[in-house]
Every structure is written in structure tokens, then in C-alpha cells.
Amino acid sequence: MKRRLMDILACPICKSHPLELIVFTEKDEIDEGVLLCGRCGRWYPIIETIPRMLPDDLRDATEDRGFLEKWKPHLPEGVLKGGKPFSLE
Amino acid sequence: MIASKSDLEIALERVGQFSNPKIRFEQYRLPAPQVAEILWYVGLRHGDIEGRVVADLGCGTGMFTIGAALMGAEMVVGIDLDTEAIMAARGAAGRLGVGGSTHFVEGDAGHPPARADVVIQNPPFGVRVREADRAFLRGALECAPTAYSLHKGGLKVRGFIASYAKELGGRIDEILPLKIKLPPTYQFHKKRFHAVDVDLYRIVRD
Numbered sequence: 183m184k185r186r187l188m189d190i191l192a193c194p195i196c197k198s199h200p201l202e203l204i205v206f207t208e209k210d211e212i213d214e215g216v217l218l219c220g221r222c223g224r225w226y227p228i229i230e231t232i233p234r235m236l237p238d239d240l241r242d243a244t245e246d247r248g249f250l251e252k253w254k255p256h257l258p259e260g261v262l263k264g265g266k267p268f269s270l271e
Numbered sequence: 272m273i274a275s276k277s278d279l280e281i282a283l284e285r286v287g288q289f290s291n292p293k294i295r296f297e298q299y300r301l302p303a304p305q306v307a308e309i310l311w312y313v314g315l316r317h318g319d320i321e322g323r324v325v326a327d328l329g330c331g332t333g334m335f336t337i338g339a340a341l342m343g344a345e346m347v348v349g350i351d352l353d354t355e356a357i358m359a360a361r362g363a364a365g366r367l368g369v370g371g372s373t374h375f376v377e378g379d380a381g382h383p384p385a386r387a388d389v390v391i392q393n394p395p396f397g398v399r400v401r402e403a404d405r406a407f408l409r410g411a412l413e414c415a416p417t418a419y420s421l422h423k424g425g426l427k428v429r430g431f432i433a434s435y436a437k438e439l440g441g442r443i444d445e446i447l448p449l450k451i452k453l454p455p456t457y458q459f460h461k462k463r464f465h466a467v468d469v470d471l472y473r474i475v476r477d
Contacts, residue, residue: 183374184371184374186346186374187346187348187374187376187385189346190324190346190348190385190386190387191376191384191385192383192384192385192386193384194378194379194382194383194384195382197413199386226384230358232354232357232358232375232376232377233376233377233378233384234354234377234378235376235377235378235384236352236377236378236379236382237379237381237382240352240379
């Protein structure tokens with residue numbers, strides 16, 4: 183994902199814009215990271231440079247929790263404990 | 272930037288086919304000549320590409336995404352549920368020299384994750400996925416004030432789209448009728464090619 187995309191990304195559920203970006207790894211593009219919606223508390227992973235911004239019913243709880251485990255030290259407590267649609271609590 | 276419709280067509284021929292088409296998404300790659308015709312209409316007749324932010328909902332192999340970037344869109348975002356298709360589209364965009372202005376997001380057309388000036392989309396024709404048309408039209412007008420949407424031809428579809436657009440707070444501004452020759456992507460397509468009447472709708476928010 184290129185940073186410029188932040189100009190137009192919005193939460194697919196509550197429509198809030200802009201979103202907050204946390205970058206974990208970056209080469210030419212942001213490789214892994216997370217997008218946070220400040221309004222509804224949803225988080226969206228960036229995996230292999232692609233932001234994954236699916237509605238709740240199309241997300242995979244196991245994969246999402248695995249992502250949270252993997253990047254635990256880099257994620258805000260709010261996401262780990264109360265992030266939507268899945269958290270580690 | 273692309274200077275003629277035939278140059279655009281030649282460039283689009285280099286976008287890959289679906290390597291593993293998924294029937295539930297009704298995936299097939301639109302033929303390059305019709306994509307070029309559509310983008311030329313959108314870009315030159317309506318001035319809706321150059322310098323604009325364009326979103327392609329259900330982008331698949333990225334024909335509209337890459338084509339709009341080749342025609343000078345400021346940025347284009349291709350959105351699709353199929354990550355495999357997105358990866359291929361991203362590769363094609365790079366090969367065609369528009370890696371810088373194209374972006375790809377895994378997302379659902381009914382819940383668009385971006386805002387744009389213009390949407391250009393080719394929703395599934397609804398033969399296998401009921402309600403898909405509705406979700407795409409709703410998503411398109413949520414994403415942008417102007418949307419171009421390709422649908423099956425016929426008066427029944429026109430009536431449906433007119434009333435649904437109104438329900439969404441929009442209206443049909445113009446219809447461009449087209450004929451599309453589809454190669455047999457799926458095994459149940461028996462004929463070598465079959466021609467389909469389609470309409471490109473320009474829908475605007477009121």
C-alpha cells in the first residue's frame with residue numbers, strides 16, 4: 183500500500199474518514215500494518231501490501247486473531263482488548 | 272499518457288486473464304476493445320477520468336483500473352473480494368507503467384472502503400448472484416457522486432435501475448448501449464463466443 187491511498191480510504195462500515203495508519207514493515211510500499219477507525223473501533227490489517235477492508239461477516243476470526251497475536255507489541259491496547267470485530271480478549 | 276483509443280486497446284490486451292476464474296463472482300475479463308470504448312466515452316465525452324480519483328468496484332483483473340490510469344486519472348483504486356485477482360492486477364499495472372497511480376484494496380463493492388470522484392464498475396450480471404446488482408449500485412453511489420455501471424441490456428433492467436437509482440437518491444443521466452463478445456471463460460459456456468447486449472449507465476447523485 184502506498185501512503186497516498188490514506189487520502190481516500192474510509193471505514194467500509196461506519197464510513198469514517200480519515201483512518202489512522204500504523205506501519206509495521208515497509209519496503210517500496212507499506213508491507214504490513216494496520217488501519218484503525220477512530221469512530222467505530224474497527225481495525226483492518228494490511229497484509230502483503232494489500233489493505234484488507236472487508237465487512238465483518240466476510241472476515242475470518244481465526245486469521246484475524248493470528249494477525250493480532252503476530253503484531254501484538256506494535257498494536258495499541260484498545261485494539262488488542264476491544265478492537266472490532268475481533269480482539270484478543 | 273495514452274493518445275488514442277487504439278493505443279489504449281493495445282495496452283489493455285496485455286492485462287492478464289483470470290488464471291482461476293471463480294463462478295460465484297461471475298468473473299470474466301471484459302474484451303479490450305469494449306473497455307477502451309467505455310473508457311474513451313467516460314474520459315472524453317464526460318471528462319470523468321483525467322485528473323480525477325477513480326474507483327473500480329469488483330475490479331477483477333483490473334481492466335478499468337489500469338485503463339483509467341493510462342488515461343491520466345490522478346489516482347485509481349481497484350477493489351475486489353478476490354485477493355488472487357488483485358495481485359495479478361497489481362502486477363499488470365506495474366508492467367504497463369501505471370504502478371504509481373494505481374492502488375488495490377481487498378473489499379466488498381457493497382461496503383466500499385474508499386471515497387472517489389467517479390466509479391467505473393462491471394458488476395456481476397446477477398444470473399448467479401442475486402442482489403449483486405443492488406449491492407454494487409448502492410456501493411457505487413456511496414463511494415462517488417458519479418458512477419458508470421455496466422449491466423445486461425433490456426428494458427426490464429433499465430426500469431429496475433431507474434427506480435433503484437431514485438431510491439438511492441440518484442438518477443440515470445445517460446445510457447450507452449454496447450455489444451460485448453465474450454469468450455467461453457467457463458466450461459458451461461458452450462458456444463465459442465457469445466455476443467451480449469449491455470448498457471453502460473451514467474448515474475449521478477441528485
